[in-house]
Amino acid sequence: MPVFLDSRQDGFEAAFQALLGAKREDSPDVDAVVADIIADVRARGDVAVLELTAKFDRLELDAAGLRFSEAEIEHYCGQVADPERQALETAAERIRAYHVRQMPQDQSWTDPEGATLGWRWSAVSAAGLYVPGGLASYPSSVLMNAIPAKVAGVERLAICVPTPDGVVNPAVLLAARIAGVDEIYRIGGAQAIAALAYGTQSIPPVDKITGPGNAFVAAAKRRVFGKVGIDMIAGPSEILVIADGENDPDWIALDLMSQAEHDESAQSLLITTDAEFGRAVAEAVDKRLQTLERRAIAGASWRDYGAVITVADLDEAARLSNRIAPEHLELCVAEPEALADKCVHAGAIFLGQWTPEAIGDYVGGPNHVLPTARSARFSSGLSVMDFVKRTTMARMTPEALRAIGPAAEVLARSESLEAHGLSVTARLDKLNR
Amino acid sequence: MPVFLDSRQDGFEAAFQALLGAKREDSPDVDAVVADIIADVRARGDVAVLELTAKFDRLELDAAGLRFSEAEIEHYCGQVADPERQALETAAERIRAYHVRQMPQDQSWTDPEGATLGWRWSAVSAAGLYVPGGLASYPSSVLMNAIPAKVAGVERLAICVPTPDGVVNPAVLLAARIAGVDEIYRIGGAQAIAALAYGTQSIPPVDKITGPGNAFVAAAKRRVFGKVGIDMIAGPSEILVIADGENDPDWIALDLMSQAEHDESAQSLLITTDAEFGRAVAEAVDKRLQTLERRAIAGASWRDYGAVITVADLDEAARLSNRIAPEHLELCVAEPEALADKCVHAGAIFLGQWTPEAIGDYVGGPNHVLPTARSARFSSGLSVMDFVKRTTMARMTPEALRAIGPAAEVLARSESLEAHGLSVTARLDKLNR
Structure with missing residues (x-):
């Protein structure tokens, strides 16, 4: 059973705060292990990566086998069924069309004092993009990470995806090809992050690493941050649906x-805003949980962290939403833009009942890579902004x-920075003032 | 003596790599101390902050004294001399004029399929802005951190600046007032970062922390990252000047x-491109180092990490510059835009000999807060982008x-995410397909 709360009842604030503060993630302390792996890859390069891959992925490779060959990629891509290929292509097109609009513009102007200022992207x-292996190996995430990089103009885009026991997800390779990825390595874990950050004999280093991963991957990304750029460290997924009573409970469930x-x-x-509707949704969830393939996972999440909150009006819903700062926010109300x-x-906000998350x-x-945990x-x-950087110009x-020089002279003196x-x-002396 | 290198001589590549790889920063391992301080502030709030301030800054305060009052700010601002006040105001105006142009635009469009997409900033x-105390307490950095935040629309902007032994830098308070800072606390170190991130009885928490600091501050920022946003962890400053022979050696020095x-x-x-000019600059440096107030510091930096590199042409200079990826790049050549x-x-790039860094x-x-260490x-x-965030809309x-729904159905099925x-x-069933 999820929590049922009503904002007009006593004790709501404490219960809501407990919900906000719920620690949903166990972060095992893998930092020492990860530090050793990174040091090993820095010291021994390919040899370390090959040994660690044999150990963790039960996969014996030689240096030449670290990277998928063109022929191998071709082979695996051919295994993807047509409907899935077409769906990936549709998705890629739409993701690209959205992200090209994000390209920031250079600017340059001359101000009244005669200074020409601006910036350049x-x-x-x-x-380098990390793609988890096994159950969480999602081709859609390959598109979501790779397409913004390519739209930004990244010349060299490498993927690392582990293939435990040699099992390859063909759709991941196809998504990489559709997105324009240049190199695909069959390695994973902290050793993949270390190889991307520091390079090995066979894997040239990159400047930025993105993509989700397990605790080892997350710890490794934190450690190499500074040497390379990283994206956020994503936590477990979240959704907040704000719905009035005019919805199908099953859709919301x-x-x-x-x-x-x-x-x-x-x-x-x-x-x-409708307590009765809230109960109907909970009933619809229970019904769906009887048959869903992943009912064990979904049921545990709903039982331990789910909640149905009844509020007086949509203004109150918005106030609570701002305190939650959800990763995904679905607004199933009559005027979703006004609520947004x-x-x-x-x-990300999903507007109206025809826009399921x-x-x-x-x-x-x-993009579906979004900020979690408030x-x-x-x-x-x-x-696209994650794959570009700005140089200011003057x-x-x-x-x-x-x-404007005299003001700089005054400030430099006051900060005791004489050479400045x-x-x-x-x-200015040369100009005879 | 700095290093003198010539790209056409044997051994250049190794010497250049040594220069790139030079470890210039000792990072004392303060992580355990910082972890304790943060835990203490989270547990005991004001009491911990007050005790730590007494210990590290030799300053006894009560909770009410943590924050500068309006009367105190007024008092200290009155101590700043007019030329400095005017220079700060000139700087603030120019920084504001530059940064307002950075405000990103919202976008919304409807595509051929009828999906309305976009984003909102x-x-x-x-x-919260951290301002170091003591020697590195720079009012210019207050402007550089606070103005982008206020231009972005940050409602509540707090500064923490330690005042060891009760010594206040009036220009820092004046810069804060000019920039529109809302709250100023006289605390520093890891305890200030912890107070900003988690809040205390007297100090409400913030969502983002920026600003430079010592090893304790840097370690604390890394630790609270995730709970709040942080800016980069800045390393020691760097400049690369690319100059042809048509420059005054003393200016470049x-x-x-x-x-x-x-x-x-x-x-x-x-x-x-002119070895003779390079030697003339080194001589001019030596001459200036005889009289500069901070000659001990500047001399040590130049001796240990300085270098004069002669190259065949400007294309080679650009290639080396891209490997250095300098924080500040000054282009003192006839056509600086072409080289840029x-x-x-x-x-940041400074174009032409009339643009000293x-x-x-x-x-x-x-902005003068720039990426260091490559x-x-x-x-x-x-x-401004550091103080805004984007919500995508669909x-x-x-x-x-x-x-487009059928493509999502196919991909969800292929990723074994049935509920998706x-x-x-x-x-779609409701639409009878």
């Missing part, structure tokens, strides 16, 4: 379950320096 | 020294769902 030269089925630690929340204006902190996972266009208060989903004329000031003074 | 609600004087670990590099096009990886530290307009390969300087019509698929199927 450029792509990260090389990026399925939307809640589509997060719950990801992970026992996922969190699915419903806020409704009030829901400031959210990774699952559309955003695959074919909507927006981090939508300060961070954004993956985008050019002074002698006249501009004459106009003198570098301006020497030039 | 919103400000982080509350941000001063530009190099204006980084060297920051820190013994700073790095100042000159790449020139080839220098892809840099935090120091202008960018104070009054140019661009991280310009994958990251950008501080900007709205399907029944027709749009009919058009059913949430689409249930809606």
Whole structure:
């Protein structure tokens, strides 16, 4: 049973805070193991990666086998059935069309003092994407990570995907090919992150690493941060649905379950203005949980972290939503845009009852890599911006320096940075002031 | 003596790699101490902060004294001399004018399938800026951190600045007032970062923390990352000047020294097409080092990490620059824009000999918080973007769902996420397909 709350009842605030504070993730302390793996890969390169792959993935490779050959990729891509290939192509097209609009613009202008100012964007030269193996090996995530990188103009895009016991997910390779990935390595874990960050004899280093992974991968990403850029460390998935009584309880139940089925630690929340509707949704969930393939996972998530919250009105729903700062926010109300204006902190918003969250996972266009664990208060989903960086530009004329240089001299002096000031003074002296 | 290198001589590649790889920063391992401090502040709040402030800053406060009162701020601001006040106001105006142009735009469009897509930017609600005490307490850094936050629309902006032995830097308070900072706390170290991240009885928590600090502050920022957003962890400052022979050696010497004087670990590099000019710059540095106030610091930096590199032509200079990925890049050549096009990886570029780097530290307009330690390969300087986050938006019509929903059903099935698929199927069934 999920929690049932009513904002007008005593004790609501404490119960809501408990919900917000629920620790849903066990982070095993793998830091020491990961530090050793990274040091080993830095020291021994390919040899270390090959040994670790034999140990963890039970897969014996030689250096030449670390990377999938073109022929192998071709072979596996051929195993993907047509409907799935077409769906991946549709998804890729829509994701690309969305992300090309994110490309930021260079700017340059000359101000009244004669200073020419601006900035220039450029792509990260090389990026590496991590793709988990096994159950969480999602071709859709390959598209969501790789397409923004390629839209940004990343020249060299490498994927690492472990293939435990040699089992390959053909759809992952096909998604990589559709997205324009340049290199695919069959390695995983902390050793893959170390290889991407520091390079080995066979794997050139990259500048930025993105993509989800288990505790070892997450710890390794934290450790190599600084040497390379990383994306966010994603936690378990979350959805908040705000729905009035004018919805089909079964639709909302399925939307809640589509997060719950990801992970026992996922969190699915419903806020409704109609207590009766809330109960109907909970009943619909129970019914679906009798037959869902992943009912063990989805049921545990719903039981341990699910909640149905009844509120007085939609303004209150928006206030609670802002405190939750959900990864996914579905607004199944008559005027979703008006409600969205009030829901400031959210990774992605799905407007109206014809927009199930699952559309955003695959074919909507927006990215499905989104901030979890309340981090939508300060961070954004993956985008083209993660694969570009900005260089600021400034050019002074002698006249501009004459106009603004003296203020720099004053501030440098007041900060006791004499050479800063003198570098301006020497030039102004030449102009005879 | 700095290193003198010539790219046409044997052994250059090894020497250049040694320069790139030089470990300039000792990172004392303060992580255990910092973990304890954070746990203490989380557990005991104000009481812990007050005890730690008494211990580290030798300053006895009560909870009410943690925050500067309006009267105190007024009092200290009155101590700043007029020229400095005016210079701060000039700098603030120029920084604001530059950063308002960075505000990103919302977008919304409807595609041929009938899906309305887009995104919306919103400000982080509350941000905290760390300002070091003592020698590195720079009012210019207050402007550079606070103005982008206020331009972004951050409602609540708090500063923490330690005042060891009760010594206050009035210019820091004035810069904070000019920039529109809302709250100023006289606390520092890991305890300040913990208070900002988790809140205490007197200090409400924030969502994002930026600003430079010592090893304790840096370690604390890494630890609270995830609970709040943080900016980059900045390393020692760097400058690369690319200059042809048509420059005044003393100007270039001063530009190099204006980084060297920051820190013994700073790095100042000159790449020139004219070996004779390179020697003249080194001589000019030696001469300036006889009288500079901070000659001990600047001299040590130049001796240990400085270098003068002679190259065959500017194309080679650009190639080396891209491997260095400098924080500051000064292009003192006849056609700096043409050279800038080839220098892809840099935090900030200063074009032409009338643009000393120091202008960018104070009054140019661009931010002076920039990526160090080669991280310009994958990251950008501080900007308005650090204080906003993006929410993606999607709205399907029944027709749009009919058009793209089937692809989502296929992909959900292939990823064994049944509820994802059913949430689409249930809606399409209602449409009778």
